[in-house]
Amino acid sequence: MHEGGARPAVSRSLYTPEERRRRDATGWTLVQGILAPVQFVVFLVSLGLVLRFLLTGEGYAAATWSIVIKTFVLYTIMITGCLWEKAVFGRYLFAPAFYWEDVFSMLVLALHTAYLVALATGWLGATQQMLLALAAYAAYVVNAAQFLLKLRMARLEYAREQAQQAQQPSTQGPLGRAGAGA
Numbered sequence: 001m002h003e004g005g006a007r008p009a010v011s012r013s014l015y016t017p018e019e020r021r022r023r024d025a026t027g028w029t030l031v032q033g034i035l036a037p038v039q040f041v042v043f044l045v046s047l048g049l050v051l052r053f054l055l056t057g058e059g060y061a062a063a064t065w066s067i068v069i070k071t072f073v074l075y076t077i078m079i080t081g082c083l084w085e086k087a088v089f090g091r092y093l094f095a096p097a098f099y100w101e102d103v104f105s106m107l108v109l110a111l112h113t114a115y116l117v118a119l120a121t122g123w124l125g126a127t128q129q130m131l132l133a134l135a136a137y138a139a140y141v142v143n144a145a146q147f148l149l150k151l152r153m154a155r156l157e158y159a160r161e162q163a164q165q166a167q168q169p170s171t172q173g174p175l176g177r178a179g180a181g182a
Contacts, residue, residue, distance in 0.1 A: 014153055046063070063133075
């Protein structure tokens, strides 16, 4: 046991150099970069339609279709995200660097899927369906924030590494050879 019960801080980069190379080389990175903002726009439109229905009682069909579309966009980004994670980390889900984001993604998927089940079976009334959709959307917002924070962390880490490399003295001499007498 460590003094005071505290454990020493272990710092692990988000990506190893090889993982960063694979991340930058795979086409799935671009796919995720396109789908994430598309999903967010679909979410905003759907959120507005759901709130409109809850406040006015009008627009059930539009709100319902928007939730279904949002759910299928979510499924698409989850499948392509698994392919991205496999290409970068060698596993489809729960890579250590994205473990908690993936765990929370399962909750997001479960809530969206529960909405589809409720819609298909009539298990919940219209208002309860919309409230379930709002719960799914709240979980989505938390999960999106997790991924945005991770993206920011990766960018800051990369900038820090670049700054450290720039500060290291060059081993090249004036003629491009290592050392003075090489």
